Amino acid sequence: MKLIFLGPPGAGKGTQAEKICKEYKIVQLSTGDILRANRKHGTELGQKAQKYMDAGELVPDQVIIDMIKEELKKPDVAHGYILDGFPRTVPQAEALSALLENMEQKLDAVLVLEVPEEDLVKRLTARRTCRTCGKSYNLIYNPPKQEGICDLDSGELYQRDDDKEEPIRNRLKVYENQTKPLIEFYSARKLTVSIHGTGKIKEIHEKIELHLDKFK
């Protein structure tokens, strides 16, 4: 099973991806992790990426594509994968299509997790962070035992500037602008599957299963 998973920040994509991987015995390929691993192990591609990063530039798409290519050759992805964090743009999606075609692989589906903006804002602005140890809490899903105080070290909990409403709305706007053309790209190829991401984690997972069971 070969999937791409798209969803705005705060939609619960990570949690759902983890459940899907476990159930269908596929691996999550996060481009952030792949990039880090390549740099850490000093691979040729990792060194290439490092040069761009040292110069304060973005790592070019082709370098990331080449890293993904190496990943896809590994035996542990034989059952399939979920790509996470890539593609983010239409040119990246085109490059990925070319790569998969070249490897005689085909995507099964592009899952799109949809959650109304107001819900996302509510969830994301509920994050609080400990000033002492940096542990984060969510007032809705994972509140501290005592209001405003860290469970671990009694440190003061505060709201980081990033977690305030305006930056959150900006992030969601950026996501929407960036992702819309991508969704159109994959819709035109009849690959998108929309999942409503509101409700309980288990219910959302069951909705995803309904779509994925046919690719088993």
Ligand SMILES: [Zn+2]
């Ligand atoms: Zn703490």
